[in-house]
Amino acid sequence: MGESRSDLLAWLNELLQINYTKIEQCGTGAAYCQILDSIYLDIPMTRVKMNARHEYEFIANFKVMQNVFKAKRIEKPIPVEKLVKCKMQDNLEFMQWMKRFWDTNYPGHPYDPVARRRGQATDTPATLAPLAARATATPGAGSGRSGGKTPISGHRAGSATAVRHEAVAELQAQLKEMSTHLEGLEKERDFYFAKLRDIEILVQNQMEDLAKDGREDTTLNEIQKILYSTEDGFEVPEGGVPQGDEEETF
Incomplete structure (x- = not known):
């Protein structure tokens, strides 16, 4: 227990x-x-x-x-x-x-x-319903009869329509929020990729200069290994470093 x-x-x-x-x-x-x-x-x-x-x-x-x-x-x-x-x-x-x-x-x-957590707000609502659950459950609020029959009463039909409209509006708001969140992630990805690319070019130039003199630098070699390392199941495309982040999945 x-x-x-x-x-x-x-x-x-x-x-x-x-x-x-x-x-x-x-x-x-x-x-x-x-x-x-x-x-x-x-x-x-x-x-x-x-x-x-x-x-x-x-x-x-x-x-x-x-x-x-x-x-x-x-x-x-x-x-x-x-x-x-x-x-x-x-x-x-x-x-x-x-x-x-x-x-x-x-x-x-x-x-x-x-x-x-750098002062992040923690006001998670006490009652949570994941996106998928709300999308499927809410419209059903107006379908209480068994057998899938349409209610005869115009009032009930109107209530069901209002519930569906409310659910659609909520989903549209969530979609807008998701799009904004995704746009922010893409900007963050591009920002850090640009930094990595600048580091890669700097390391390559330094290593080429050392190679002309027949020398090498252990630290630069290790940095280059990190830049070109991959995870299991991911391969670097032909032509060098991938032009974007690899996608991680569960």
Whole structure:
């Protein structure tokens, strides 16, 4: 038997200085990421959206967490598809495991959670419904009859239409938000790729100058190895360095 929901929430709120009221809120992935940061102090908290409200944001948080598990060689599987649905039981069981992991691995150093997340807002709503769930569940609110029969009453039909329009409007707003978020990610990608390209050119020029004199530099060689390194399942296209980021998947 693990710790109760109330015990876990009290511990979590104290550790991270947040105000979660339901264990389901952990389904955003943000709290799990910062628990790990309290242990290792090297989690990229700027990439963690503490007030995530949509499933694509939850998944991005869990991607950060999966990368940490891989880097730290933590062999516990992360049931992302279950956790992002923000169901109580799934998140309770995983949080119980996280608490045991923290008890075992926390080294006891001081931890400032607000500073580590650079003051990000943490106002995750107490009731969360992932994007996919809302998209399918909301329109059904006006279809209470069995057998798929259309209600005879014009009032009920009008109510169902209004609900559908409201659902469409909500989805359109979410799509706009996702597009804005994606545009920001693409700009960030291009910014860092440009920096890497400048470093690559500088290293190449230095190495060519050294090669003319029959010399080489170990540090430059190591930098070049890092620039051209790849992950399993990814190959550098013919012609050199890829002109964009590789796509990571779960």
